[in-house]
Amino acid sequence: MRIKAISASTLAMALAACAAQTNEPMSVSQPAQTAAASTEPASLESLISEVSIPYEQFELANGLDVIVHTDRKAPIVGVAVWYNVGSKDEPKGQTGFAHLFEHLMFNGSENAQGDYFQYLQEMGATDYNGTTNFDRTNYFQTVPTGALERALWLESDRMGYLLGAVTQEKLNNQRGVVQNEKRQGDNQPGGLVFYEIIDVLIPDGHPYDHTPIGSMADLDAASMETVRNWFRDNYGPNNATLVLAGDISPAEARPLVEKYFGPIARGPVNEPAQATVPELTEDVRRVMRDQVAATDITRYWTAPGITDRDLTALQVGAQILGGLSSSRLDNALVRDEQIAVSVSAGNYAFQRMGILSVGATAKPGVDPATVEQRLDEIVAEFIAEGPTEDEVRRAATETVASTIRGLEQVGGFGGKAVTLASGEVLAGDPDFYATQLETLATLTPQEVQAAMAKWLTRPGLTLQLEPGERSGEYVEAASVAADMDDGDTGSTSNTVTVTERRDPPAFDELASLDFPDVTNTTLSNGIRVHYAQRDAVPVTRVAVSFDAGSAADPASKRGLEGLALNLFDEGTLTKSSRELAEAKERLGANISVGGGVDRSSFTLSALTPNLAPSVELLADVVRNPAFAPAEIERVRAQTITGIEQAMRTPSSIAQRALLPIVYGENSPYADTGSGTVESVSGITRTDLTGFQQRWIRPDNAEIFVVSDRPLAELTPALEAAFGDWQAPAVAKGTKNFASTSNRTVEPRVVLINRPNSPQSYIYGGLLTEARAQDAGIVDLLNANNALGGNFLARLNMNLRETKGWSYGVRGGPELREEAVAYTIAAPVQADRTGDALAELRREVGDFVSTRGVTEEELTRIVANEILELPGQFETSGAVLAAMQNNALYDRPANYYETLADTYRAQTRESLDAAARAAIDPDQFVWVVVGDAEKVAPQLEQLGLPIERREMN
Incomplete structure (x- = not known):
């Protein structure tokens, strides 16, 4: 048994790399520092000095790898089972098998013959699902502590007792479901782009030469025996890792794991396919057309896998180049020159390789060649100069903040169980996240510059996706016949065979909900404050909510609320859009605007040690929007492009058509919230300031707070930020729902x-x-x-x-x-x-x-x-x-x-x-x-x- 707890000093030096690579949170202890009144950001070291994921690891006799992390904050346990098999491990003729089995393993096992979602719902599971990618297949659920034994019985039954329940009917059905999953993705604007990227960058015969969804022809041709052999070869206990994270100790966990997984026989061990990082011999250019609103130009290069030291440098470089709100591409192409409506940069990291991308979407009316030229110039300038120390610091702080925010979750898509499991399965070490942190701790601007120069100067793919009739290879997935027979004796039988009877365990006592107590108070100007305490992580969340929402839009000015809210976050009377973005990054603060149909909300997620300056920044956004003319036109162009894209996306097309029919053309609920090209084009600065005065005002506001700190420590910051805010002389806005009710509609x-x-x-x-x-x-x-x-x-x-x-x-x-x-x-x-x-x-x-x-x-x-x-x-x-x-x-x-x-x-x-x-x-x-x-x-x-x- 291994017992590990990463030291505070190691993490203090290096935490910022974790989320840049994995986006997966760790547990955290409460730092000694509280919500002080200082306006200076807390040091990165003080923010992360108490972070750790202690765990114990042991192995069963049959080879099952088990990791247990204890977190007693709630009566729940995250259960994650990761299988060391993904699409890169599929041989020719069997592409899509890993993904197909992700589906089949939810369709019932020998002793749990119903759909697995039925059993998960019976035990009150949350955050449950399964996923497949190039490198692994995983299943996860968060269950009440009293249902943990039932969850282990369920997971062990599909690991050791599945094949007797895989019938021809289920196989045919799930092939059909997978085909429709493919159709659903392909049907989206740009839905064929990823196939093209893989086709160009990855040579035939390379393990990454096909997407996880696989070939529909391979799935249709698979016999029942071929499918069963795939399972026997890849889903044994010695090819799996089980992680339990939450209200469970290793001493409590081991006998339960032994009881349910111990009797399962060992199987073959999948040795993950080895693969080099492929390199093109020369630059390749592709032009694709689809139902998109604007032309997108993106460069793609192959990159190293997750264990390569260059990866962290590339992640940081991509963040600075096009990932941060204040990224170089954002500042140049979107803010200053206004020739692009959006930019991007990132690295899709797989076990053996990755794909690095840098791109921009041209503003409609701007020559895409101009955007491409400036994109190349900025990338070249970045490679020549490298990042500044401040850029690296801001990227690190934003990464730390994102990581800490996720620390509350034990399971789900990105919880602590996933952090430990991914490190173990993909890098052979649950502490892999700490290795990444240590890499970042020693990373210099010069090393970032060198990594970007090394990988971004290799031959790459330029893919231009432009509006027009769809191009690119699309192969329709044929429907699987319900009576499909592969010719094997008994293959069409739909009878489940139980090889060993295993009765489900009863539930232990299950805890009831203890919702946090809510305290209500008011600021000196009458704004109501609703407060609850949660102390699992040093994070404070503040929502300033206004009785507005898209329902506040006049029928002739649909999209006004959405455009206005976006502009609140694009510059204040004291800070430009760029300065505001940089200030948030230095604090690790996230300020989001929105709220939906009935409310307009400004939501702050702050690291509690940085609470005072973060709340000050929130107040500046809420109270002092600049509505600068140049910013209005920039955000208007982005909004209109978004509307035009929505008018090409199936779900948005349908919603835009149905809402006015159901609610009535003149109802405040008749619009999606974004408006139309015509309505947004006609909104003036006077309309925007008028919206602000009628709706975003203290006598129309409520504040909601959830924090690790007591209300008494938070009130001074809230009072200083909002307590002296006075309502303007104009009347508050009103909404008219008279046309919404008692409607007669023709079916x-x-x-x-x-x-x-x-x-x-x-x-x-x-x-x-x-x-x-x-x-x-x-x-x-x-x-x-x-x-x-x-x-x-x-x-x-x-x-x-x-x-x-x-x-x-x-x-x-x-x-x-x-x-x-x-x-x-x-x-x-x-x-x-x-x-x-x-x-x-x-x-x-x-x-x-x-x-x-x-x-x-x-x-x-x-x-x-x-x-x-x-x-x-x-x-x-x-x-x-x-x-x-x-x-x-x-x-x-x-x-x-x-x-x-x-x-x-x-x-x-x-x-x-x-x-x-x-x-x-x-x-x-x-x-x-x-x-x-x-x-x-x-x-x-x-x-x-x-x-x-x-x-x-």
């Missing part, structure tokens, strides 16, 4: 022609009489968990898991302060559009008439909602959002603690009544975005009026 299909779409995007909806503030909304939400609210809901299980026509379907109430609509979103393969819409209509009709909530659904849904409550509020960000929702919907501060009793009182009858009162299946309007030539004949069979539109 129909609106078909929007988007030629050459491999999928159709179906988006249907109607306005309900439900209200988000009503107690009965909980019944409607839980009724919908049976119909459309999650993976196991009927709509998804039918079109994805039974039919294989979609990668995923969701439906549910859209809660807004003054109205609740019910919508269904279903991307489906083009040749099944009519059939899919018929199924959606049938399912909804049956649900609100003859096939309401079943007893099994009620039991599963209620148990899941109760048991997942503690895990839902693991982070301070989740607590902050909950506090804001309580204020928005006029709920008591302890609302979430009351939900368990509400759920327990629910019955089939109460859920059915809520659904039937809200959802009239005959009143839906269905928007279909797809290739009209293929889709229209299918829709004509449904008997609904069809309104055909062309894309704008």
Whole structure:
């Protein structure tokens, strides 16, 4: 057994490299420094001196690698199982197998024969999923401590007892699901670009020469025996790492792991495919066209893998060049010269190699050749000069801040379990993140310069993606026949074979939610402050919320709120846009603007030792926007480009068409929030300052705070920043929802022609009489968990898991302060559009008439909602959002603690009544975005009026 805890001194020297490489958080102890009144940023060393991830590691006799990290902050445990196999390990003719098995391993095992999402919901799991990339396959879930034994039983059953449950029917179905996953990605603007990048940069025969989704032909040709052999060769315990992070000790964990994983036999060990970093012999240029709003020019180079020292230098260099808000490309191309609407730079790091990219999206009307020339000049200048010490410092501080913010999470996509597992599987050391930190600790500006010079001067790919009719190789994935037979005896059998009976363990006692106490106070000018304490990490989150949102936009000025909010963060009366970006980076502060339909919010995430200057910066953004004319035009151009891109993206096209139909053309809810090209083009500076005076004012504000520090220590900073703020003389803004209610809409299909779409995007909806503030909304939400609210809901299980026509379907109430609509979103393969819409209509009709909530659904849904409550509020960000929702919907501060009793009182009858009162299946309007030539004949069979539109 190994017992490791990284020293504070090592981390103090080097933490900043971690997030730049892995974006994965570690645990943190509370620094001694508190929210002092100093306006100077705390030193990097003081911010990170207490950070560590102590763990114990042991190995079972069968080779299973086990890592345990203890974190007692909440009664939950993150469970992560990583298999040492990814797409780079697939031989020719078996591409896509790792990803296919990611799907199959959720489809039931010998002793858990249902869908794994069913069992995860029964135990109240949160943050659960599985992913596949070039280098590994992983599964993860965060479960209540009392359900940990059940989770280990479940994970061990699919590791050791899966193949008896893999039937031909499941294999065929999941091939169909994967095909629709591919279609869904390919259908997006620019969806074919990554195939081109891999094709050019990676030679045939190289382990990275194909994407993880693989070849549809390879999947279709796979026999049942080939698939089973793939599993036998790659998913044994000695090819896996199990990480437990959370409310568990190594002494508690070991007997449970031995009990459930110990009996599983060893298998072959996958030796990850070795691969050199390929290099082009000469520069390559490709031009692709697609439904994009502006021309993008990006350079790509191959780069070293994750264990190469140059990687950290390249990450930092890319951040300074095009990743920071104050990056060199941003400052030159976007802010100063205004010839680009966005820039980018980054390094996609894999185990054996990576792909480095630097790019810019040309401002419409600007010659892309001009943008490309300036891009090359700035890259060349950066290589010649190297970064400054300040640039490296700002990049490091921003990285540290991002890392610390993630430290609360034990599981999920980027929690502590992932940090340890990724280091162990990809680098052979759970402490790999510390190695990266040590590399950064000794990294100099000269080393960054040298690494960029070494790798960015090699031959590379220039890919220009421009508006136009789609180009690039697209191979349609053929549908798998439901009765497909590979010829093997018994291969079409759908009978599950149980090789060893393993009964599921009972749950131990499960903790109930203890939502943080909320304290309410007011500043001297009357602004209400809602405060809760969370002390797992030294982070303070502050949200200043205003009763505005996109619903505050006049019908003739749609997009005004969105444009205004974006400009608040682009320069104040005392700081330019660039100076503001640099100030945030030096503090490690993140200030985001937004809030949605009903509220406009400015949210600060600050390192608590830097709280005072961070709050001062937030106040400057909120109270003193400059609305500089040059910045207005720059942000307007970016906004318009974003609108034009949304008008080419299937989901956005559908939303823009449906909202005014459901809510009414003149409703405050009729717009997506971004407005139209015409409305945004007509907004003046007077409109922007008028919005500020009517809506962003102290008598229209509430402040929400979640911090590791007591309220008494935070109040002086809040008072100093906002307490003397006085309202302007003009009247507060008002919203008019008179046109939203009691509407009569003609049920129909609106078909929007988007030629050459491999999928159709179906988006249907109607306005309900439900209200988000009503107690009965909980019944409607839980009724919908049976119909459309999650993976196991009927709509998804039918079109994805039974039919294989979609990668995923969701439906549910859209809660807004003054109205609740019910919508269904279903991307489906083009040749099944009519059939899919018929199924959606049938399912909804049956649900609100003859096939309401079943007893099994009620039991599963209620148990899941109760048991997942503690895990839902693991982070301070989740607590902050909950506090804001309580204020928005006029709920008591302890609302979430009351939900368990509400759920327990629910019955089939109460859920059915809520659904039937809200959802009239005959009143839906269905928007279909797809290739009209293929889709229209299918829709004509449904008997609904069809309104055909062309894309704008």
